Amino acid sequence: MIALVSHKGMNRAEDPDGTIADVLIVGAGPAGGMAAKHLVAAGLSVVCLEQGDWESSDRLPTGRPEGELMARQRWHWSPNQREREADYPIDESESDVGITMYNAVGGSTWLWGAHWHRLTPSDFAVRSLDGVADDWPITYAELEPFYEEAELAMGVSGLSGDPAYPAPHRHPLPPFPIGKAGRKAAEGMNRLGWHWWPGSNGIPSRPHGHLAACVRLGVCSKGCPEGAKAVADKAYWIDATASGARLITGARVREITTDSAGLATGAIWIDRSGEEHHQRARVVILCANGIGTARLLLLSKSARFPDGLANSSGLVGRNFMPHPISVAVGVFDEQLESWIGPGGIAIYSMQFYETDRLRGFVRGAKWSLSTGGGPLSIHPGLGRASLERGWGAAAHQKMRRLGHSLSWAICGETLPDPENRITLHDELSDCDGVPSVKVHFRVGENDRALRDWHIERARESLVAAGAVETLSIPVLPNSGGHMLGTARMGNDPATSVTDRWGRTHDVPNLYIFDGSLFVTSGGVNPTATICALAARGARHLIAARRDQKVAA
Amino acid sequence: MNWFKEDDRAVIRALADILIPDAEGMPSASAAGAADELLDRVVQLRADLAPRVLAAVRFARGKDHRAALEELRTHDSETWQGFCLAIAGGYYLFDDVRALLGYTGPERRPVDPEAAPDFTDLLAPVLARGPIWRAPRTTGEAP
Numbered sequence: 001m002i003a004l005v006s007h008k009g010m011n012r013a014e015d016p017d018g019t020i021a022d023v024l025i026v027g028a029g030p031a032g033g034m035a036a037k038h039l040v041a042a043g044l045s046v047v048c049l050e051q052g053d054w055e056s057s058d059r060l061p062t063g064r065p066e067g068e069l070m071a072r073q074r075w076h077w078s079p080n081q082r083e084r085e086a087d088y089p090i091d092e093s094e095s096d097v098g099i100t101m102y103n104a105v106g107g108s109t110w111l112w113g114a115h116w117h118r119l120t121p122s123d124f125a126v127r128s129l130d131g132v133a134d135d136w137p138i139t140y141a142e143l144e145p146f147y148e149e150a151e152l153a154m155g156v157s158g159l160s161g162d163p164a165y166p167a168p169h170r171h172p173l174p175p176f177p178i179g180k181a182g183r184k185a186a187e188g189m190n191r192l193g194w195h196w197w198p199g200s201n202g203i204p205s206r207p208h209g210h211l212a213a214c215v216r217l218g219v220c221s222k223g224c225p226e227g228a229k230a231v232a233d234k235a236y237w238i239d240a241t242a243s244g245a246r247l248i249t250g251a252r253v254r255e256i257t258t259d260s261a262g263l264a265t266g267a268i269w270i271d272r273s274g275e276e277h278h279q280r281a282r283v284v285i286l287c288a289n290g291i292g293t294a295r296l297l298l299l300s301k302s303a304r305f306p307d308g309l310a311n312s313s314g315l316v317g318r319n320f321m322p323h324p325i326s327v328a329v330g331v332f333d334e335q336l337e338s339w340i341g342p343g344g345i346a347i348y349s350m351q352f353y354e355t356d357r358l359r360g361f362v363r364g365a366k367w368s369l370s371t372g373g374g375p376l377s378i379h380p381g382l383g384r385a386s387l388e389r390g391w392g393a394a395a396h397q398k399m400r401r402l403g404h405s406l407s408w409a410i411c412g413e414t415l416p417d418p419e420n421r422i423t424l425h426d427e428l429s430d431c432d433g434v435p436s437v438k439v440h441f442r443v444g445e446n447d448r449a450l451r452d453w454h455i456e457r458a459r460e461s462l463v464a465a466g467a468v469e470t471l472s473i474p475v476l477p478n479s480g481g482h483m484l485g486t487a488r489m490g491n492d493p494a495t496s497v498t499d500r501w502g503r504t505h506d507v508p509n510l511y512i513f514d515g516s517l518f519v520t521s522g523g524v525n526p527t528a529t530i531c532a533l534a535a536r537g538a539r540h541l542i543a544a545r546r547d548q549k550v551a552a
Numbered sequence: 553m554n555w556f557k558e559d560d561r562a563v564i565r566a567l568a569d570i571l572i573p574d575a576e577g578m579p580s581a582s583a584a585g586a587a588d589e590l591l592d593r594v595v596q597l598r599a600d601l602a603p604r605v606l607a608a609v610r611f612a613r614g615k616d617h618r619a620a621l622e623e624l625r626t627h628d629s630e631t632w633q634g635f636c637l638a639i640a641g642g643y644y645l646f647d648d649v650r651a652l653l654g655y656t657g658p659e660r661r662p663v664d665p666e667a668a669p670d671f672t673d674l675l676a677p678v679l680a681r682g683p684i685w686r687a688p689r690t691t692g693e694a695p
């Protein structure tokens with residue numbers, strides 16, 4: 001075994017052409033970007049393999065009047081609808097929620113809503129506090145400096161000092177105005193004495209690094225044409241590649257390779273002409289998200305790892321926690337211009353985030369007041385309504401709600417259940433013939449009770465704000481965009497896939513730095529924590545590199 | 553490319569006006585041009601919708617139009633959804649329709665860095681209630 005010293009310090013005789021990367025990263029989303037940024041800064045040679053390409057925000061139609069019409073196609077949230085070469089199909093026939101992601105340099109942040117939330121201290125101790133699921137092997141306090149780092153990298157705008165978090169809770173950029181819609185919702189919350197806070201968004205309110213300042217088009221989750229939302233290409237990859245990281249696009253990884261000692265040696269990948277390559281590396285880091293990473297581990301079977309790589313616990317792919325989003329809508333007499341951005345969030349509430357057993361369930365949810373979208377987003381006939389209710393005069397009446405409605409998007413904690421899982425598909429494959437995945441996900445009893453209770457409270461808050469009508473959507477179709485839990489971290493190799501640093505228990509030079517690591521999902525959007533975990537893992541890898549085992 | 557012949561247009565107008573009639577102070581789909589120039593704009597942007605509009609026309613021609621739409625909705629969701637999106641997509645591009653709804657669409661509204669926050673007055677009670685986070689017993693962290 002030799003140590004990872006950096007390419008400059010390596011023995012040249014071993015690698016005369018310099019073809020062995022110190023570190024191979026799979027996936028160029030925010031997790032991979034954060035890792036790459038740290039590793040190149042430490043002088044390590046980094047290669048990243050990304051199945052998608054560089055995209056340009058100029059191509060996005062969303063700022064134009066026809067943006068809504070166009071948004072449903074090439075930039076659809078569901079890879080099954082887009083069917084681009086970079087995508088892989090996902091069998092959702094046994095899932096209660098549709099899966100969303102984007103595959104490109106920047107990853108799913110091309111389409112993310114940029115709601116930026118840290119987990120809270122209690123999220124790391126769910127078993128100790130509430131007797132369910134498991135505790136994380138790390139605490140909020142350990143992650144806190146990495147949250148701050150990620151907030152700077154992602155240009156987070158928000159108001160510091162939220163009492164739902166321990167102090168200091170700071171944001172690098174000033175908050176956005178909350179607008180008429182935010183004020184209306186806040187008034188309702190104040191009448192009930194409930195917590196709310198101005199939105200924290202991964203969207204800069206002022207120019208920040210490669211990111212432009214937001215102009216509040218309100219189209220964030222359909223793709224920001226301004227280049228203002230923190231997409232990971234701008235937040236990380238432009239600088240990481242300028243500093244020497246080698247990012248190979250159109251590169252679909254189909255297997256992580258290992259040697260006879262069971263150490264990772266690199267990855268086999270397929271280029272867009274169908275040719276296979278082997279990228280050798282001393283350390284491999286998977287940042288392909290909670291579905292892509294599980295898929296790759298399960299694909300990387302060998303005599304030594306018959307159930308897939310790093311899967312001696314049998315937990316790879318299990319405990320998938322996608323956070324199906326629920327929505328409570330209030331309709332108001334007055335025009336609230338609720339299409340104005342950032343969208344993003346105007347305000348959020350953590351009032352019912354922590355457990356209260358009297359409610360009949362444990363854990364909680366965060367509510368985000370999101371933009372309402374344009375006419376096609378709210379048209380009843382383009383949903384599932386009948387001809388009578390969805391069209392005709394009835395539709396005209398309902399379309400008067402445009403801008404008159406407030407929507408709370410409720411992100412409730414999904415508790416881990418080993419039966420909720422990602423498996424390799426027997427028949428379905430991507431355009432390179434690599435087996436794809438099936439998602440098995442059912443909303444559990446606790447999650448359902450939590451969801452129903454929160455929807456009712458959210459409706460109450462809208463009534464308190466003056467809503468003349470409220471409605472709800474228990475599960476927003478295609479809202480499964482949080483890929484969590486499929487290779488969880490822990491101290492015990494029997495009950496976890498990686499250690500507290502994201503290093504797999506079974507393969508000491510194979511790491512995971514994405515949402516797969518989550519032990520529990522929390523009730524907030526995960527990207528803040530994903531970026532913080534990647535930063536913390538990368539820093540540790542660098543600090544401990546002299547002791548790092550690598551293949552001979 | 554001209555996808556639709558005049559007799560296709562006649563069916564499209566009739567079907568579209570069932571979906572979007574002249575009612576509640578709003579113009580019908582055909583009056584807004586959603587079966588004509590706006591439909592042409594829609595299929596220019598979304599060529600994938602044109603065959604679905606034509607499929608709806610073929611299906612509905614010579615039938616009771618309302619019954620045909622109902623049947624499409626229940627039995628051929630792809631054609632139904634494509635047709636509906638093409639019509640509504642064009643209709644809500646019409647400036648007069650947008651104006652009647654008071655909808656301005658995505659507009660550039662840069663944030664004024666000098667402007668005072670618009671929420672300070674409302675936030676006082678939230679701050680007065682103090683911390684609401686829960687400390688994990690294991691670490692001794694406390695609000």
Ligand SMILES: Cc1cc2nc3c(=O)[nH]c(=O)nc-3n(C[C@H](O)[C@H](O)[C@H](O)COP(=O)(O)OP(=O)(O)OC[C@H]3O[C@@H](n4cnc5c(N)ncnc54)[C@H](O)[C@@H]3O)c2cc1C
Pocket residue numbers: 026027028029030031032049050051052077086100101102103104105106107108109111112113114115116117221251252253254287288289290292293296481482483513514515525526527528530
């Ligand atoms: C519609 C939508 C809205 C969202 N809104 C929010 C939000 O408001 N707030 C929030 O916190 N989070 C949100 N998310 C989630 C957020 O986007 C993800 O948490 C984040 O992008 C995860 O980062 P990642 O780097 O781990 O994975 P991703 O960003 O998914 O990137 C993974 C990358 O790996 C690549 N990859 C995968 N497999 C392979 C392979 N075999 N070979 C080569 N490359 C591969 C993919 O192409 C992809 O580019 C949203 C997601 C979606 C889809």
